[in-house]
Amino acid sequence: MSFSFFKPSRPKTPQELAKAMKDSLMALDTKTVAEVKALEKAMEEVEKNIMTMRVMLSGDGEVEPNSDQAVQMAIEICNEDVIALFIHKLPILGWEARKNLVHCWSILLKQNVDSICCCVQYMENHLELLDFFVVCYDNKEIALHCGSMLRECIKVPSLAKYILESPSFELFFKFVELPNFDVSSDAFSTFKDLLTKHASAVSEFLSSHYNEFFEQYETLLTSKNYVTRRQSLKLLSEFLLEPPNSHIMKHYITEVHHLKVMMTLLKDSSKNIQISAFHIFKVFVANPNKPREIKVILAKNHEKLLSLLQDLSAGKGGEDEQFEEEKEMIIKEIERLSRLPNLEA
Structure with a gap:
């Protein structure tokens, strides 16, 4: 007598799992689900399939992941267009499914087939998905998940360059000041990565969008929100002082309104x-x-500037000596300018 029905079911292959995920995700479309129970069952299938993919990609603590299966999984979800479904269905997935998907995303983007990262290539062919990630900062339910997945994409130069050039980039000036602190902080982390991860792409972007960018950036530097002012000021120093941006810095420090x-x-x-x-x-x-x-602005305001600088100290830390040397040099230069006879406003 055979007792084969007691045997555990055979694990799905990457191809079978990709197909199963596609079917279960498409079943979440409320236009095709007539009953609540059917929708619940579809959601259970989605969560189970995503969990299965997580185990396949990163193991379960006891069994190590199989690198060949991970590569094959990446290939199959691209072939089946599952990536687009993952992203568009994020708003209706449960928290656990989203968490597992975020975990899988960073692994999938790294899978390399013949020197080609197929998931990266998929995103390059579906760039609108990157815009979707950005816009999702307006949905606090999925903002942090989308932010995490977007930052993984930004590690890829071609994808970061697209977002910088996309109209959706301008939304970050709004999102970094959203009232929800967790969401605004996450948006700023993404904004920072966009401006610091790929120096040559950022340099090219700033060169071609100089006026528009710094006009908007000034709104962050003059924000009523302390955190926004502090973070944006620190970030400005970081990307302006990057060697590829030296020409941007030279331009920036010649403009009176930036000095003001x-x-x-x-x-x-x-x-x-x-x-x-x-x-x-x-x-x-x-x-x-x-x-x-x-020179005129510095000379005209020299008394107020000298008073401010003399009261300014680096505080605690190991940079006190250098800070004082730099401050003394700046004070001397302002004093010199104030004595020049030909700087009448």
Whole structure:
């Protein structure tokens, strides 16, 4: 007598699992689901399939993942267009399914077949999915999941470049100031990655969108929100001081309205913001090729500036000596400018 019906079911192959995931995700379409129970069953299938994929990709703590299966899984979800379904169905998936999907996403993007990352290639052929990720910051239920998946995409130069050039990039200036702190912080993390991960792409972007970008960026530097002001000021230092952006920096420090913003931030009630502003302000002052307009502003406001700088200290930390040396140099330069007879406004 055979007792084969007691045997555990055979694990799905990557091809079978990709097909099963596609079918269960498509069954979530409310237009085709007539009954609540049918929808619930479809959701259970989706969650089970995503969990199965997670185990296949990263193991279960006892069994190590099979690298060949991971590669095959990446190939099959691209062939079956499952990636687009994953992303578009995120809003209706349960929290556990989303968490597992985010975990799988970083692994799938790294799977390499003959020097080609097929999931990256899929995203390059479906760039609208990147815009979908960005727009999802407006949905706090899935904002953090989409943010995490988007940052994985941003690690790829071609995908980061697309987002920088996309109209959806402008939405970050809104999203980093959303009232939900977790969502706004996550949006700022993504915004920072876009401006710091790929220096050459950022340099190219800033060169071609200089005026629009810095006009919008100024709204962050002058925000009423302390966290926004502090984070955006620190980020500005990071990407302006990147060697590929030296030409951007040279342009930036010749413009009077940027100098005025830094002078205003030197008066901020936060000591941290004052110090961060000083590190950018000093570049305006130390520039040996300062335009006359910059010299006039510095000379005209020298008394207030000297008073602010003399009261400014680095506080705790190991940079006190360097900070004081730089401050002394800047003070001397402002004093020199104030004595020049030909800088009447």
